[in-house]
Amino acid sequence: MFEIDEVTGDITLTQGDSGVYTITGLPTDEEYTACFAIQTEKRKPVGSEVYTTPIDGSASFDIQDTLTNLLTVKSFEETATYFGGVKLCGPNGYERTYRVGNKEEGEQIIITVYPKQVEGKYLKD
Numbered sequence: 673m674f675e676i677d678e679v680t681g682d683i684t685l686t687q688g689d690s691g692v693y694t695i696t697g698l699p700t701d702e703e704y705t706a707c708f709a710i711q712t713e714k715r716k717p718v719g720s721e722v723y724t725t726p727i728d729g730s731a732s733f734d735i736q737d738t739l740t741n742l743l744t745v746k747s748f749e750e751t752a753t754y755f756g757g758v759k760l761c762g763p764n765g766y767e768r769t770y771r772v773g774n775k776e777e778g779e780q781i782i783i784t785v786y787p788k789q790v791e792g793k794y795l796k797d
Contacts, residue, residue, distance in 0.1 A: 726760075
């Protein structure tokens with residue numbers, strides 16, 4: 673499971689699952705790079721940042737299982753909460769943390785993680 677709330681931009685996923693996180697409404701006046709990052713409640717980064725180049729004001733981040741496998745859930749909890757953010761970078765040192773969904777300035781993307789239920793793997797024919 674990898675679901676995105678269309679209003680808030682928050683993510684709900686199962687540990688180890690992959691998905692695409694897309695944001696729209698980005699400026700198109702320059703060539704930008706967009707970055708997505710995850711952190712713990714204590715603001716510790718989790719895994720590597722995910723980069724993409726926006727096209728026509730839209731950026732799609734390919735969130736792989738290698739990243740979501742790092743989002744662990746304690747055995748005595750139903751879910752774990754992590755936080756995400758998006759930054760837009762451009763020429764001449766331009767950097768701007770981007771608000772997603774209906775978030776207010778400073779609000780982060782809430783990532784709710786359910787524990788992994790099965791490992792699984794792709795078997796080629």
